Amino acid sequence: MGRARKETHVYTSGTYSTSFRPSQQSPSARPYCLTNPDGSTDTVAEHYRPKVSYYMREETGNFHYGERHPMKPHRLTLTNHLVLNYGLHNYMDIYAPRRATEDEILAFHSDDYIDFLKRVTPDNVELFQEEFTRFNMGDDCPIFDGMWDFCRLYSGASIEAARKLISGTTDIAVNWTGGLHHAKKFEPSGFCYVNDIVLAILQLLRYYPRVLYVDIDIHHGDGVQEAFYATDRVMTVSFHKYNGDFFPGTGAIDELGRDLGKYYTMNVPLQDGIDDSSYIQLFRNIMTAVMETFRPSAVVLQCGADSLGLDRLGVFNLSIAAHGECVRFMRSFKVPLLVLGGGGYTIRNVARCWTHETGIVCGVKLPDSLPNTVYREFFAPDYKLHPSLTTSKVVNQNSKQYLQAVQYKVLEQLRYLKGAPSVQMQEIPPDIQGILDEETGKLKDEEEDMLQDQQYKRRIAAGGRKQDVCEFFGDDDDQDGEEIDV
Numbered sequence: 001m002g003r004a005r006k007e008t009h010v011y012t013s014g015t016y017s018t019s020f021r022p023s024q025q026s027p028s029a030r031p032y033c034l035t036n037p038d039g040s041t042d043t044v045a046e047h048y049r050p051k052v053s054y055y056m057r058e059e060t061g062n063f064h065y066g067e068r069h070p071m072k073p074h075r076l077t078l079t080n081h082l083v084l085n086y087g088l089h090n091y092m093d094i095y096a097p098r099r100a101t102e103d104e105i106l107a108f109h110s111d112d113y114i115d116f117l118k119r120v121t122p123d124n125v126e127l128f129q130e131e132f133t134r135f136n137m138g139d140d141c142p143i144f145d146g147m148w149d150f151c152r153l154y155s156g157a158s159i160e161a162a163r164k165l166i167s168g169t170t171d172i173a174v175n176w177t178g179g180l181h182h183a184k185k186f187e188p189s190g191f192c193y194v195n196d197i198v199l200a201i202l203q204l205l206r207y208y209p210r211v212l213y214v215d216i217d218i219h220h221g222d223g224v225q226e227a228f229y230a231t232d233r234v235m236t237v238s239f240h241k242y243n244g245d246f247f248p249g250t251g252a253i254d255e256l257g258r259d260l261g262k263y264y265t266m267n268v269p270l271q272d273g274i275d276d277s278s279y280i281q282l283f284r285n286i287m288t289a290v291m292e293t294f295r296p297s298a299v300v301l302q303c304g305a306d307s308l309g310l311d312r313l314g315v316f317n318l319s320i321a322a323h324g325e326c327v328r329f330m331r332s333f334k335v336p337l338l339v340l341g342g343g344g345y346t347i348r349n350v351a352r353c354w355t356h357e358t359g360i361v362c363g364v365k366l367p368d369s370l371p372n373t374v375y376r377e378f379f380a381p382d383y384k385l386h387p388s389l390t391t392s393k394v395v396n397q398n399s400k401q402y403l404q405a406v407q408y409k410v411l412e413q414l415r416y417l418k419g420a421p422s423v424q425m426q427e428i429p430p431d432i433q434g435i436l437d438e439e440t441g442k443l444k445d446e447e448e449d450m451l452q453d454q455q456y457k458r459r460i461a462a463g464g465r466k467q468d469v470c471e472f473f474g475d476d477d478d479q480d481g482e483e484i485d486v
């Protein structure tokens with residue numbers, strides 16, 4: 001059975017203290033001991049009791065990309081409310097992470113790009129026209145109120161989560177606010193401004209010799225792939241739709257990495273409408289071989305939920321159970337695991353999916369009937385954790401032969417990797433002193449965090465956040481059906 005119930009405690013860093021608590025918890029919503037998503041028992045799940053840390057700050061869900069924009073941070077609020085009202089705080093430690101510092105973000109991004117992100121606001125955009133061109137700012141990455149603060153919040157959570165894993169005091173760290181895999185060193189892309197995944201992996205590399213990055217968002221994890229394309233210490237594996245045209249246009253099966261990193265980039269290109277059984281089979285076969293061959297010392301899993309059926313921008317046909325099976329499968333290897341969010345644009349299903357997956361990492365099977373929250377109406381009419389998401393409107397264009405050919409080709413790639421001497425690399429001495437120094441540096445950052453908190457409160461008080469009333473409707477009619485091409 002699960003761990004004994006305990007009092008909710010949100011650990012804070014910096015000056016933030018949260019009032020975020022589960023509201024009325026219905027007895028029927030109590031989680032019970034888990035096994036597998038399909039209800040079968042699983043000896044791994046029964047005997048493996050990992051320590052789970054969950055990173056969230058209430059205000060991260062309050063930012064707004066703008067009217068009609070499909071990326072809605074409000075999905076994070078929906079997720080947190082479900083997670084807490086299912087009682088999952090009894091099975092993990094919850095942390096309110098500090099914001100990333102500018103120096104931490106500069107570990108990957110360029111000075112001039114970050115300087116621009118820091119200074120530009122919706123009120124002064126006209127002063128930055130030259131930068132808009134230089135940094136390739138497109139319509140999908142609008143300048144919105146509090147943008148830089150939003151970036152610092154979600155990146156800080158991923159960095160802290162990575163450090164928690166390094167410290168050995170947690171086995172699985174979860175940050176649904178992170179996973180913004182498209183951001184590049186010099187430019188934003190696909191709703192992503194700062195690449196928190198790259199920043200987290202850079203932290204992990206200070207201690208772990210090899211880090212595996214796995215991406216199940218429907219879009220190619222291009223920003224992470226690009227950052228580690230020439231190294232053999234990070235292997236990236238991305239499952240995504242690819243036809244050369246679908247955003248971001250990269251992720252072909254023959255993008256393999258270069259120099260020392262050759263064969264350490266793996267791409268699994270899929271077509272529209274892939275279903276549960278084909279996806280799970282392919283995922284298990286490939287990831288089993290990758291884990292055996294690469295033998296990572298830590299795993300980062302990007303759980304973009306736009307690969308679910310009925311996603312507003314996605315074209316796959318996956319159920320929440322199948323998506324969650326990828327999380328369960330990676331958890332079963334018992335390697336330190338960083339679980340991140342990502343895309344996901346039918347927000348009621350994103351919240352359901354990430355709640356289900358929080359249950360999986362905690363080893364808890366959640367009842368299908370959703371607990372009461374103030375956002376209950378988002379989940380009408382069924383109020384279930386697992387609504388049917390498959391649709392006959394999307395035809396599965398992945399033939400058996402096609403999937404077999406893809407699997408054969410990527411597994412072939414691993415044969416080259418197996419023979420590579422760099423796999424036999426020496427253990428890198430842990431850079432503990434550096435991490436300790438930075439922990440000390442946090443104290444200095446607290447002052448800046450307090451300032452940001454005050455500014456945030458002032459913006460809210462001044463009505464600065466132009467809240468789109470439509471975001472409080474669960475269906476996607478609030479977008480007027482207008483599709484954005486990503």
Ligand SMILES: [Zn+2]
Pocket residue numbers: 217218219304306342343344
């Ligand atoms: Zn995506």
